[in-house]
Amino acid sequence: MSLKNKIPFSILELAGVVEGATPADTFRNSLDLAQKAESFGYNRFWLAEHHNMKSIASSATSVLIGHIAGGTNRIRVGSGGIMLPNHSPLIVAEQFGTLGSLYPGRIDLGLGRAPGTDQVTAHAIRSDRMQAVHKFPEEIARIQQFFSKDNSSAQVRATVAEGVEMPVYILGSSTDSAYLAAKKGLPYSFASHFAPTHLFEALEIYYNNFEPSTYLEKPYTIACINVIAADTDEEAEILSTSLIRMIFGVMTGNIDYIQKPTLMTPQLKELSENPAFERMLKYAFVGSKETVRNKTIDFLEKTGANELMVASHIYDHEDRVKSYRIFSEIMRELKRETA
Template identity: 45%
Template sequence: MSTLQHCKFSILELAPIQDDGSAKIALNRALVLAQHAEKLGYHRFWLAEHHNMRGIASSATSVLIAYLAAHTHSLRLGSGGIMLPNHSPLMVAEQFGTLATLYPDRIDLGLGRAPGSDQLTMRALRRGRQETEDQFPQDVKEILTYLGDARPQQQILATPGQGTHVPVYLLGSSLFSAQLAAQLGLPYAFASHFAPRMMMQAIQLYRENFQPSAYLEQPYVILGVPVVVADHDDEARYLATSNEQRVVALLRGQPTTLKPPVETMQGLWTEAEKIAVHNFLGVAKIGSPSTVKLQLEQFLQQTQADELIFTCDIYDDQKRLHSIELLKNLQN
């Protein structure tokens, strides 16, 4: 049975830009968070790829990974994820092969099937390329080829990349990637931090259909969890309003910067938006250490996850660092 002590704890960072901040400040905040996570003993630290969102600074994901790797020592770093329709498989393999060559045994490659942007932004990213989500399985297999040992008569080699065996993870918020990860024998990360509706169905599908591979012998499930831990429940609920405001703006199609917390969300959302936000953040764990510990124990009992990867969108720098410290202490 998966317990807090046996489950790996990791961090997923979007490099949120604060309401009174800048992209540079956001990137520096990401570094401070990564260094703190390393000190606390978190297993890995992933960066998410987003484009044309003025409140998120992690668009050049592999570049940001390199920046964090250069200023940390042992923490695993990776993508959660690279949105594969936006990139050629060879270029992804070369970028992460380069990272793995510079920082051996520290780099992960999480791959997502969705473009993660609107149609206009997609065209700006691809410049006429006809990549679609339907090509995802073939693109994943191509990347695995580029990162594995070179095959006889292989005409295109990723240099660096070939033979680095960068661990590949499939990410998803539906059943498609769960099925593909099971078929290829790859670890699977479900985006329950923003789309929890199909979580249990996806986990079951993945585990029941998993085929052992050269990459993985047993199914491995990572689940995304929004979290706010503070000294008291009331403070945690107060700090969580920053993320609630962000999700309201997202649902309205008006992505914005991370705003300071408010005493009440009343007047900032409609009743329908309140329900939508609570569905979006359906697996969020918010409260004091004792409250969150109980919530996480129940969550692990339900899901039997091998690893939890936490998002922590708290406005105040010190309170965010304190939150992930209180969270990690729950395993002691």
């Protein structure tokens, strides 16, 4: 087993809303998960940005980051990510400069260019969004400038951000993002948990084209996976029925709350084996500790990722916490075995 001695592992939290719950319930569960993740040894707790989806409550990302960071002590908290074309770079710098001052050395700024919603909602968020999409590299540079001490003499300043430590990560699900992260010399996080098609091509582009920068000397990659871990393969399969229904809703445009799991029916099994499903959930590791461990080792050996980020769509909060605990045990055991 040729793994790196230490592979940090982190959480990507979408703040999924289960049937019968409120966003307030979801936020309490997210904080509880973050607190437990901190004790389990997770490196980061990133919040996504989505809009106009009743099943996902992570829409005001920077607000949630403050909520999570304020309720934890050590774990890094950040955006996975801020969808920059939805926002003004100045406002992003002010928000994250404030967070970075409140929680020094603990905040990450992950930036993506997707809308995180449908096109009608994206237009409602920012009517000139497509112009911002084409200016994505320039707007990242503007944010970096706002955080620079050298910006103190500029006409437009984010004074709360100047001099604040704020690591910037490029998020992506395509080869375009790989080229950009490499050119800017920034760490790169790939969304292989839902868009695995270009994972290896994107990683190869990033590694081969990486240019060292003042921010990063050598390439650093984060690869995202889905994990549903339980005591047995059979129990994990039952829990995964909530994920199957959720993905079916996304693919058919009928997004609903996360549903209570059921036994795996022939219909659900057929859905899970549909080629479109299999492509999207290629890196969904469902099963017992041993099953998830074997799939994780294989993924790490094939990708060479520096860090793993885990998403988990499970109906019951305690089942979800347990899944993350099992995964943390796997990663700590791998660390001991490769030390």
